[in-house]
Amino acid sequence: MHRFANPGRFLRLANRIQPWLKALTALGFLLGLYLALIGSPPDYQQGETVRIMYIHVPSAWMALLAYLILGLASASALIWRHPLADIAAEAISPIGAAFTLLALITGSLWGKPMWGTYWVWDARLTSFLLLFFLYLGHMALLGAFDDRGRGQRSAAVLALVGLINLPIIKYSVDWWNTLHQPASIARMDGPSIDPSMLWPLFTMAAAFHVFLLAVLIERMRTLLLEAKLRNQRLAAFDRVQTEPF
Amino acid sequence: MIDLGSFLAMGGYAAYVWPAYGAGVVILAAVWFDGLRRRRAVERALQAVAQSRENDA
């Protein structure tokens, strides 16, 4: 594990796989969009609005996955104080916030024609909105202190506290009666989605996963470079201070 | 072949389906290009620091 957690090694590995990830992302979205918009049938109840599912569901999954990554990174940053963990946490939270926002917007656009409303305060929708605020809170706390280390530690604590929201989102549709329907994929008796819609969904989800990985690595690279820049500027400043005139 | 008009109409749900896809394109593109922009900015700044160090030496 620690072999990959070395920043230098990470940068070399990242540089090597980044072009492949970008190509895979483009390919995945091309195929996914074709299947979602053209290569799949309308739903027997929902008609063409079912196509919103191919964006809504993967972005909701990514929003949850990103928070899981944020939680794990924050835990290892607090416990093992590894610098790469702090970088991963800082890199993932804007990505997670973007996916959460996308899931909320597409869900709203799906809810209006099907349910008859853009928004209701049921347990699923409310807990998902809370997820968005957790991401925003994490980003705000990171920048709230002059001392970067303090910001990172308090943001990590918030991220860990927010982990409790993940099971609530997942099981809200089972624990309470909600307007949102129960799970279609993660079910004991197999998915309740016809294969002709399941494969477009899985293709889109795969494209979203690769996209998430590509932008996460890009951001982690940037943050490492920014740390390097801060160190170099600090060193240059010290030189100026100590050099005789 | 698919008929473009009925494809764009999305069975009468064009006003919901297309904005949803539009939001997807806008948000994912924003995340992607913001990441690129920030990496390029820091790479330029690093280069500038290296340059000034060379000039000093």
Added chain:
Amino acid sequence: MKRKTLRLYLVLISLGLLGTATALVLNAFDRELVFFFSPSEIAAEQPAPGRIIRLGGLVETGSVTKLGDGATFSFRITDLKASTSIAYRGVLPDLFREGQGVVVQGTFNESGNFVASEVLAKHDENYLPPEVAKALKASGRWQEGAGTAASPAIVPGASSDTGGEGNSP
């Protein structure tokens, strides 16, 4: 004990305490977190007139009628044990059909009738192309609400006939 190990236990214990606290709070607010009541719950405990409540269930097959003015609908919501009759004036969502789950918001009037100000359709978790749904029904392999009794108040697709064949053109 090493400091790292100590921090690990500290984080794990804090998360455990936080989880327990959240579970207790959610349990205590269970009734408030319910988005809607079922007709059986309403039958057992009639709410006071004028109190805004949400009521959820299936639209009873054959119960939907349009009243004289052409904009007021009357229908019954059932959870297969009890049912409540609803009056609603306005536009119904596209997914509203007999046998489909709905959630209505409104109040009971003085004479005990429920007057809805908002009707929301509830979707079940099944996604099928129209031809497959038709073929399944034709071959008699249409399993209504198989393994879908997750939420107690609504029995998704449990009626004998799910109404229309979808709103695809």
